[in-house]
Amino acid sequence: MLKTKNKTLYIILGVLALVVAVNLIRDNLRGERSFADELLSFDPQNVSSLVISHSDDVITFEKVSGVWMVSNKENQKYRADQSSVENILKDLSNIKIERLVSRDKSQWKEYEVDDSLGTKVTLFHNKKNLGEIVIGRFSYRQSGYGGVQLSTMVRQPKNNDVYSVEGALSFSIKRDFQNFRDKTILNIDPSVVQQIEFSYPGDSSFTLSKNNNQWLMGVDTVSAGKVNNYLYDIKDTHASSIAETTPEQMEQFQLKISINNLPPITVKAFKHQDRYMFITTQNEAILTDAEYLFKRIFVSKQKFKN
Numbered sequence: 001m002l003k004t005k006n007k008t009l010y011i012i013l014g015v016l017a018l019v020v021a022v023n024l025i026r027d028n029l030r031g032e033r034s035f036a037d038e039l040l041s042f043d044p045q046n047v048s049s050l051v052i053s054h055s056d057d058v059i060t061f062e063k064v065s066g067v068w069m070v071s072n073k074e075n076q077k078y079r080a081d082q083s084s085v086e087n088i089l090k091d092l093s094n095i096k097i098e099r100l101v102s103r104d105k106s107q108w109k110e111y112e113v114d115d116s117l118g119t120k121v122t123l124f125h126n127k128k129n130l131g132e133i134v135i136g137r138f139s140y141r142q143s144g145y146g147g148v149q150l151s152t153m154v155r156q157p158k159n160n161d162v163y164s165v166e167g168a169l170s171f172s173i174k175r176d177f178q179n180f181r182d183k184t185i186l187n188i189d190p191s192v193v194q195q196i197e198f199s200y201p202g203d204s205s206f207t208l209s210k211n212n213n214q215w216l217m218g219v220d221t222v223s224a225g226k227v228n229n230y231l232y233d234i235k236d237t238h239a240s241s242i243a244e245t246t247p248e249q250m251e252q253f254q255l256k257i258s259i260n261n262l263p264p265i266t267v268k269a270f271k272h273q274d275r276y277m278f279i280t281t282q283n284e285a286i287l288t289d290a291e292y293l294f295k296r297i298f299v300s301k302q303k304f305k306n
Contacts, residue, residue, distance in 0.1 A: 039097065039156060039163065040123075040131040044089035047123050047130060052173060054119040059177055061085050072177045078284065079182040088172050092121065092133070095165050098151060102162040111153040111162050112136035119174050120157065132157050138170040183239045183287055185267060185280050185297070188257060190231035195258040198298065201251050206301045215304070222304040230304070234297055239287035243277050246286060253298050269294055 049062045058073045061080055070080035101111065108114035113136035123130040136153035143149045152169040155162050196208040208227060209216050215227045247270040257265045268279045276294040278287040 039095050039133055039154060039165070040092055042093060042123055042130040044086070044093050046125045047089055048126055049124045050085075050088070051122045051124075052119060053122075054174070055116060057177075059180060061180075070177070070180045076177075080180055081182050084172070084175075084180055088121075089123075091167060091169055091172060092123070095133075095154070095169075096167075098164040098166055100161060101153060101164050103160055105160045107162065108155070111155075113153055113155040113162055118155070119170070121173060135169050135173050136162070138168050139164075140168075178242045181242055181285060182283060183242065183285070184237070184283050185239055185278050185287060185293075186234050186237040186257075186265065187282060188231070188235050188259075188265065190228060190235050192259050193231055193257055194260055195256075196227075196231075197254075197256040197258075198301075199254040199256070200298070201253070204300065208304065217301060217304065221306075223306050226304045230299065237293070237297065239278060239289040239293065241288050243272075243286040243288040245272070245277075247272065247277050247279070253294075255297060267297060269298060 047063075049060065051061075052059045060071050062069050062071070068080040068082055068085040069077055070085075071077040109117060112118060113134045118134040118136050120132060120134050122132040134155045134157055136155065138150070138152050140148050140150050150166070150168045151164045152167060153162055154165050154169070194210050197205075198207070199205045206217055208222065213224065215222050215224050250270040250272065253269040255267045255269075259265070263281070266281045270277045270279075271294075272288070275288050275290055278289070280287070
């Protein structure tokens with residue numbers, strides 16, 4: 001009888017040991033995901049400011065009256081590229097852990113999440129810290145059917161663990177101050193435009209005016225569809241970069257868009273070497289881009305004729 005009880009006890013202990021072993025193996029195969037369910041937990045709508053710091057460089061974003069402003073450590077402050085900030089918040093709020101890469105602090109430099117190579121992002125609601133993360137090295141690998149899987153190495157500032165997360169966070173975050181500035185040339189609602197004036201060197205200037213639902217060039221009717229297509233093509237136009245020089249006495253092209261009961265919107269363009277510089281009433285910066293953008297905005301009268 002006693003032998004039977006001992007045998008039963010051994011079986012029970014053996015089963016328990018097997019369960020423990022299986023759980024340990026399963027955790028290891030999962031890449032020890034259980035160490036962190038999520039790295040950041042916040043609502044993008046609650047973020048009133050964020051700070052991106054890399055080595056000795058610091059870029060600060062602050063929402064002022066619903067508009068994101070960006071400033072650097074020299075306290076230069078400008079309107080930020082709104083979509084860039086919103087995309088950063090969206091990406092950070094949707095971080096998905098792929099696996100735990102390392103728990104060894106000595107490997108931080110290899111994954112570019114140490115103090116010298118990592119880029120730290122801190123989120124705030126007023127002065128309350130909502131979370132922070134260090135963005136490191138970007139990597140990619142081939143996936144099935146010719147696809148590419150993008151990953152970024154990240155770490156929480158007070159934790160040794162380095163994780164691989166989905167996506168290319170470093171692309172949207174590791175940028176210089178000028179790249180975060182607003183580069184809007186035009187932002188208009190085509191439906192409320194009443195007049196478009198093209199002022200060009202020589203005798204190629206012309207004006208389009210709206211009369212009820214018709215568009216006129218002088219006294220001649222032009223294609224309303226072509227005018228609308230043009231306005232929708234330029235309604236949200238951005239340059240690629242901020243100009244570092246001021247236009248001198250160069251040939252000037254001007255576009256003036258008039259809207260009822262509002263000040264007109266004016267864009268001036270100047271050719272500078274192999275690029276064009278733009279000055280617009282919708283942006284305090286002098287902007288620059290290639291010739292294709294110039295030709296998209298400053299078109300000829302032939303574009304609108306029937």
